[in-house]
Amino acid sequence: MNLLQIYIYFCSPKKDKSKISTEIDSYDSIAKEITHTNGAIFVSITDITRKGIEEPDLVSMDGLHTSGKAYEKFIKRLYPLVLSRLKD
Template sequence: MPVQYLALGDSYTIGERVEPDGRWPVQLTAALRADGVVIDAPRIIARTGWTTGELSTAIDAAAPLGDDHALVTLLIGVNNQYRGRDVGEYAHEFAVLLERAIGFAGRRADRVVVLAIPDWGVTPFAAQSGRDTAAIARELDAYNAAAAKICARRGVAFVDIAPVSRERGAEPAMLADDGLHPSAAMYAEWARLALPVVRRLLAQSHAP
């Protein structure tokens, strides 16, 4: 049976302004196939601008999604931060989404992988927006710390892509043409970081 993969998120998962094969879940799938993993194309439930609440509503609309996914990924929260939402509210809604993700993975927390929110404050868009980029960094650190804590409590893998987003996120090659969203090259970095984690989880979950 091929691995069924469900990817949940926002613009960072749907790949705003990149071709479909540049999306990080699609690049991750390609890398897994290159490793010999038999895996279906990812089913992606994501849209630019979605908050945690909007993703949850979209999941409701897409139901039934089934509970037999061998891999579920979740990357959500940047739009909560962008809209000035409280980190406590985010943590609560993230925890609810994480439980739903675990449910889609057959109640197997070891089949779920969460990616940190990247720091959009390093981008040209942020510099031109007049927003306080140091505040953006602090707020995203708080969001990611909350998500990481919830993941640790539930035994879910957490892949921290925030550092590479800060180190390389201002490079022209790492940006889409809007100066805000990542390019396929940046998504390749995320897939590279997620790959060993996903590879290990798939090996463990399929072990006899």
């Protein structure tokens, strides 16, 4: 997912959001594969960012970037994983 895709998804009613979602899913799939191939762990946050349409407080006031609330959700997802890795 790149900044242009995010911009188009949130800011342009004329763009095909279904196509953009498919492209983001494809990107995530490739990123997950590359991450695992290199011995790292992939953690998707796409489901959180997609909720920005139904939960506008996940998007910052500029209407483009994620908000502090979204980052809190990212941290809640990542924290247990990071903590378990630090214990290893």
